[in-house]
Amino acid sequence: MRLRSTRLAALALSLLGSCTDPTANPALLVGSDGAVATLPDASSAGQPAEPPSYMPPAAPAITGAVCERGGDDLVRDLFCADSPLQIESLADLQHAMAIDPLRNEVDRNVVISGHTTALSARNVSAANPRVIFVQREHPGEGREMFAVAFVRGEQTVELVAHDRPSGELRFFLITYRQACNYAPAGCSPGDLLTLEAESGWREVTLLEEEDLKNSALDCRQCHQPDGPGTPKLLRMQERARPWTHWFDFTTDGGRALIADYIAMKGDEPLAGVTAARMQVAIAAPLVGLVSHESQEEQPNPFDSPRIETEVRASAPAQPFDNSIPGKSAAWRVAYEVAKRGAAIAVPYHDVKVTDPAKLAAATAAYRSYLAGEVTTDELADLRDIYPDDAMLQAEIGLTTEPGLDASGVLRQACLQCHNTRLDNAISRARFIADFSVLGREQRDRAIERLMLPPDDPRAMPPPHHRALTAEGRQRLIDALR
Numbered sequence: 001m002r003l004r005s006t007r008l009a010a011l012a013l014s015l016l017g018s019c020t021d022p023t024a025n026p027a028l029l030v031g032s033d034g035a036v037a038t039l040p041d042a043s044s045a046g047q048p049a050e051p052p053s054y055m056p057p058a059a060p061a062i063t064g065a066v067c068e069r070g071g072d073d074l075v076r077d078l079f080c081a082d083s084p085l086q087i088e089s090l091a092d093l094q095h096a097m098a099i100d101p102l103r104n105e106v107d108r109n110v111v112i113s114g115h116t117t118a119l120s121a122r123n124v125s126a127a128n129p130r131v132i133f134v135q136r137e138h139p140g141e142g143r144e145m146f147a148v149a150f151v152r153g154e155q156t157v158e159l160v161a162h163d164r165p166s167g168e169l170r171f172f173l174i175t176y177r178q179a180c181n182y183a184p185a186g187c188s189p190g191d192l193l194t195l196e197a198e199s200g201w202r203e204v205t206l207l208e209e210e211d212l213k214n215s216a217l218d219c220r221q222c223h224q225p226d227g228p229g230t231p232k233l234l235r236m237q238e239r240a241r242p243w244t245h246w247f248d249f250t251t252d253g254g255r256a257l258i259a260d261y262i263a264m265k266g267d268e269p270l271a272g273v274t275a276a277r278m279q280v281a282i283a284a285p286l287v288g289l290v291s292h293e294s295q296e297e298q299p300n301p302f303d304s305p306r307i308e309t310e311v312r313a314s315a316p317a318q319p320f321d322n323s324i325p326g327k328s329a330a331w332r333v334a335y336e337v338a339k340r341g342a343a344i345a346v347p348y349h350d351v352k353v354t355d356p357a358k359l360a361a362a363t364a365a366y367r368s369y370l371a372g373e374v375t376t377d378e379l380a381d382l383r384d385i386y387p388d389d390a391m392l393q394a395e396i397g398l399t400t401e402p403g404l405d406a407s408g409v410l411r412q413a414c415l416q417c418h419n420t421r422l423d424n425a426i427s428r429a430r431f432i433a434d435f436s437v438l439g440r441e442q443r444d445r446a447i448e449r450l451m452l453p454p455d456d457p458r459a460m461p462p463p464h465h466r467a468l469t470a471e472g473r474q475r476l477i478d479a480l481r
């Protein structure tokens, strides 16, 4: 997928408009009261295209809006100071936040994962891991809690910090553009997925959860899953040892992921984390942070010890060799909960989400790239690394399950964002993913959204989030007619 500069410019402009006039583009930016009355009819003629549902905007004025809204937290300290931060790379941000990527302490560390069901699900694997820098609160040493998550290819950095007066969690998103966004051909996979993605940042923009509440990037759908007024949480579904999907040199699965990563990337650093540092990665710092901040169990937790034991019993070469996918009854129970829309997607049952043949090909390709034999523009897309099998893709969380009836598709693909728990004051709440409550008008709107091409920002479900199988889409459209 190539990001076109024209579309990005249009999106940035439409969002800019909405900063001065909060009703101009209400679906993304509703006033902080979020009153429904301020929402024009989404279908009215002459409306600009609705806001980016999967692509984050970028524009300095948006940062200005966050600062004007006010608040007292670590992130505003950086972006809203009298002489605001000049950030042109991930290293600049790390420097400003006193993050040392090589630090290896109990309460200040980096954790790395080879699979996620968070925003960057479609990008993440051992070939393109997600890196999270965490810091625990330490008042004695003047340190505040934060977590900063980065994945190459997203052109975003996700952050969480405390609102100082209330102690509540506050979620932020930094977005940026690279030179390729302005080039006629757009960004190639190489521009997005190599070291190039970590510097040369432009139009660095700060948004916060309030700005994103009616977009597909809505942080609260997962970090405040019971809706407004309920506790916010940090997430880590695989919170019990062996922490399936997390790089950890003390577990078999962790070692398998680290080995796949090093085989491909050699000693290329990722977010400043060197290969040597990667080899002693552990998952515990995130476990510690999440437990410290959110005492409750995770909703629908992933029972790592049982699932890994069952997977190994069914496919003994796991986790190192995943040619034969594993089976786990404990995993199936959690998956069924998510499938009916009662929780966010469950991480995959196996440690590796990569297709072995695709991983081998991508490893060879990246090695040629590092050796200077292919250019950035010629590099194959490392994101095309998941198995082609539709059922496995559903189990990884990328698509809906093949063969589901229309009501099953509606639940698995839509309910996470369209349910009655979430903020009722935003336009998204007009569509509830439940056939028993859907009227004619909402059915028609849903059909219209389902028929849009995937690069249309109004397409549903937001393609970055979850794709429908062709048969699933048709079945849903037929049932909505």
Ligand code: HEC
Residues within 6 Å of the ligand: 027, 042, 050, 051, 053, 213, 214, 215, 216, 217, 410, 413, 414, 415, 416, 417, 418, 427, 428, 430, 431, 442, 445, 446, 447, 449, 450, 457, 458, 460, 461, 462, 465, 466
């Ligand atoms: C990742 C979250 C997410 C998922 C999943 C999702 N949506 Fe949405 N949807 C949104 C957001 C955010 C909006 C509001 C912004 C917009 O209108 O594009 C929205 C708006 C809509 C609207 C317009 C509502 C109105 O009256 O203005 C319809 C219809 C819709 N979605 C249908 C669907 C269907 C059908 C699915 C599943 C096949 C789905 N959505 C899946 C986030 C999601």
Ligand code: HEC
Residues within 6 Å of the ligand: 113, 115, 116, 117, 118, 119, 130, 132, 147, 148, 149, 158, 159, 160, 171, 172, 173, 212, 217, 218, 219, 220, 221, 222, 223, 233, 234, 235, 236, 237, 286, 290, 344
């Ligand atoms: C679809 C669900 C989902 C959405 C939407 C989501 N997250 Fe998360 N987030 C997760 C999960 C799950 C994790 C745990 C780590 C992982 O699996 O990648 C996580 C982890 C994080 C972390 C690391 C600290 C922690 O909680 O473990 C940060 C920071 C974070 N998310 C920020 C954000 C921000 C900012 C947004 C909105 C722009 C956001 N997230 C939206 C699911 C989500």
